[in-house]
Amino acid sequence: MSYLQLIDLKTHFPVKNSEPIKAVDGVSLEIVKGEILGLVGESGCGKSTLSRTVMQLIAPTGGRVILNGEELTSLNDDEVRRRRLDFQMIFQDPYASLNPRMTVFSTLAEALRTRQPHLKDGKLNQAIAELMERVGLDWRYIRNYPHEFSGGQRQRIAIARALAPQPKLIIADEPVSALDVSIQSQILNLLKGLVADLDLTMIFISHDLSVVRYIADRIAVMHFGKIVELGESEQLMENPSHDYTKELLAAIPRIRDRT
Numbered sequence: 001m002s003y004l005q006l007i008d009l010k011t012h013f014p015v016k017n018s019e020p021i022k023a024v025d026g027v028s029l030e031i032v033k034g035e036i037l038g039l040v041g042e043s044g045c046g047k048s049t050l051s052r053t054v055m056q057l058i059a060p061t062g063g064r065v066i067l068n069g070e071e072l073t074s075l076n077d078d079e080v081r082r083r084r085l086d087f088q089m090i091f092q093d094p095y096a097s098l099n100p101r102m103t104v105f106s107t108l109a110e111a112l113r114t115r116q117p118h119l120k121d122g123k124l125n126q127a128i129a130e131l132m133e134r135v136g137l138d139w140r141y142i143r144n145y146p147h148e149f150s151g152g153q154r155q156r157i158a159i160a161r162a163l164a165p166q167p168k169l170i171i172a173d174e175p176v177s178a179l180d181v182s183i184q185s186q187i188l189n190l191l192k193g194l195v196a197d198l199d200l201t202m203i204f205i206s207h208d209l210s211v212v213r214y215i216a217d218r219i220a221v222m223h224f225g226k227i228v229e230l231g232e233s234e235q236l237m238e239n240p241s242h243d244y245t246k247e248l249l250a251a252i253p254r255i256r257d258r259t
């Protein structure tokens with residue numbers, strides 16, 4: 001059964017005295033519970049707009065988003081806000097998405113309280129300790145601020161924060177694109193393990209097919225606002241049918257093949 005269903009989703013941005021930008025232009029997709037769907041395409045093809053539309057952060061120009069049988073596009077603002085705890089995002093730049101004036105402790109406490117407003121004292125500490133352990137952060141960093149961490153560690157904090165409301169769906173938008181290659185695989189392995197252990201479903205977005213192929217069960221290739229090819233990762237990599245997918249494949253740096 002499909003967990004998330006996008007039906008002919010369109011997000012167009014009006015442009016004065018000109019044609020609108022068709023950032024998302026008729027996307028239909030089904031995502032199964034527990035899978036990691038990779039969304040790949042070059043910069044500007046509409047990946048982030050698609051994810052923001054799925055999250056109901058932008059109202060679609062047309063089409064429908066159905067989560068677990070419920071049509072999100074028909075909910076009012078209050079209902080959307082409540083539902084949004086079920087889906088969380090992880091972004092490319094954790095430094096921009098984390099509050100620089102909040103310690104790890106207060107960042108995670110705030111995120112936990114979105115779902116459990118009365119959590120405090122021992123229970124709060126325990127929940128924070130569990131989150132930190134899940135993402136591989138030592139408890140001794142609890143009073144540190146974002147600028148005191150490396151990029152990879154900061155992304156771990158952002159991942160812990162996304163997990164705090166116990167989401168069901170995570171959209172990770174270029175989560176490793178700003179990290180060193182050696183750190184990238186650590187974060188990819190972490191995300192893969194979390195999806196399996198916590199029974200999550202994930203949309204993993206990247207412009208880099210070699211990264212997507214590493215983590216995704218299926219891959220959707222996006223080009224100018226449309227999904228031009230969709231398939232099982234291995235199959236799509238070995239036997240791409242669309243010319244654009246072939247182009248993306250050819251663009252993977254050879255050096256990656258050795259790792």
Ligand SMILES: Nc1ncnc2c1ncn2[C@@H]1O[C@H](COP(=O)(O)OP(=O)(O)O)[C@@H](O)[C@H]1O
Binds near residue numbers: 013023042048050
């Ligand atoms: N808020 C916006 N207003 C107008 N145009 C936008 C807006 N957001 C994105 N776009 C345009 O939509 C297209 C897709 O952008 P985006 O979704 O960010 O692509 P990607 O994430 O694949 O790089 C681009 O042409 C971008 O300039």
Ligand SMILES: [Mg+2]
Binds near residue numbers: 047048049173
């Ligand atoms: Mg983007």
